Amino acid sequence: MGYRVGIDTGGTFTDIVLLDEETGEIITGKVASTPEDPGLAVLEGLRALGKPPGSIVSLVLGTTTTTNAAVQRKGAAVFYVTTGGFEDVPHFATGRQTRPVRSAVGETAGVGTPSQLPRHCGADRSGRSR
């Protein structure tokens, strides 16, 4: 038993919610995001909860920061490092498609964006931890 924490970092606010697994109590918080270094807002939000880090058994972070960077094409040059076997995951996400394709109904599936990550900019490191 301990605390479960969920954090959502957006361009404007960083929202945080904490669940006390024992009592079911829920605490929410909101701090201004720090786009220049998104981690600062996350840490500030966590500190504001006033719980010792060791009592947090699960922490899930969701963020639109990377989505925004991809959509706005403002991302830096990247090199994708992953555990062996997952080097193509970014390509599954995009389909590597640049033109409309024909589809019977799925208009939204008809147009994809090219992967922002050429495959040669990926590297795998063997072994997954359990």
Next chain:
Amino acid sequence: MTDLQTPVMTGSELAVLTARFEGVARKMANTLHRTGRSGILTIARDFSCIVLTARHELVTAADSLPIHVLRGPEVMSRTMTENHPLLRRGDAFLHNSPYHGCTHPADHSILVPVIDDEGAHRFTVLAKGHQADCGNALPTTYMGAAKDVYAEGALIFPAVRIQSNYQHEMDIVRMCQMRIRVPAQWWGDYLATLGAARVGEREILSLGREIGWERLETYVREWFDYSEKRMRSAIRAMPARRLTRSSRHDPFPGTPPEGVEIKVTVEVDAEAELIDIDLTDNPDCFENGLNLSEACARSAPMIGVFNSIDPTVPKNEGSFRRIRVRLRENCAVGVPRHPTSCSVATTNLADRVANPVQCMLAELSDGLGLAEAGACIPASSGVISGVHDGRPFVNEVYLGCTGGAGAPTTDGWLTIMHVGNAGMCYQDSIEVDELRHPILAHARRLVPDSEGAGRFRGALGAYSEFSPRDCEMTVAYVSDGNFNPAQGVRGGRAGAPSSQYVKRRDGKLEPTPGCAEVLVKPGEAMVSVSCGGGGYGPPEERDPWRVAEDVREGWVSRSRAEAVYRVALTDDLRVDDEATRRLRQGKPG
């Protein structure tokens, strides 16, 4: 706003109201996606949301899986009104009967009649979601070997009233909870599907009050007429011809040893602006789960047609008027008789109908049609189940399935999944799957040189490997394409076949059958290879720059580039123009 008196709608009005109806379907879809419980709905998005008229005509199917919705909903809606002549606001109906218009029993659907303030039935909204489990005899929603519907075991609901006056018929709910594995998961998915339909109902009631019901009626007529006109125009531009083509499904339990050859005849009558598709010259229903429901038998060939023409032609009752599909009763790709099993109706044989249609249209003229998309359902997209830490789990996962067909102007869509899906389902997030289920994924990657080569190539196949964590796991799948890979068209080559194995503790790979429920023990792994897509056009006509890019990215080997695409590369993997010219002229390099 009051009803406008103009007799004919302007193009702008048609466009605006079309967007409004599509918006209704998208709001329904968003509701289902955000509020469902199982991974197959909330991660993979295996659901569809549509709007029909009160006369059972499809108005919009925005963001839906084509095999779910092109045909069949009209029969489901008619079944609802025939079984329940007196419809009231607040009614909702549960429907999964493949004998009454539904795709297959795993696709639980909720129909809600939209009743105006005067009590008139105006539209029907339909939300359909593939269940993580539907109460079959085995923990899978794809019972490939089921002899009949009794061997399947799922409860069948032919438009059964599940809400009156917005209140649940709890008897029905309790029956489902006693039959469907992990009932809390089903309950969450049911509420999400019902919620999606109720959102659709609310939005259309609001639209009717704003625009006026008669005006919406005018819109529907004119939208159908416009759509039919677009379809007429698309067909008129095709060469008039009659073609027959086959596609062969792998041998499965209950099929002949050589598998199932599906023969499709397409006649394009450009003068009459009609496409006639005949599926009657095919085997009778099998004693297995591969048989198509009428919904799938009618939708599958239409998928092949719509995949082959201008994608902006609207898909609705209007454009459907120009396609005639001939079916035969008790045919494996026709109209099944109860108690024939249609457990796997949405994928395997349905794809063997859709694929030859789009290939035939490709053969009519360069620039039309598509190659064959890869067959499914590989083990990586199978239903996983077991008991972990005393708690049961069951869900269909989407760990890695690709197979897009080469097209006239572009390479195959990587994550199309299968031709009837149109790429609408998402591939799962490994991390989220591992949080939700006791599994550990070891790999998800693409398989080099598995594409069907072509001027525009098919998608590469996918390799997936995953294990149970601290428990045993059953993986149930129906993997076609082990022996009959996706064919190319117009000189394009076939994609690589699918395969599947259990990786034992010592690392040895043991092949498993194409249709199976496989028990994977702790320390072992399921290994799944999905099909590559077929290629479009001769590979030696592929732009050499594209071939070089594929080699640089590791999708295609240098030796294959030279042998199949006839493209020579320099040591830094740039196109060697002179050597390529010689290769393509058949001269020694």
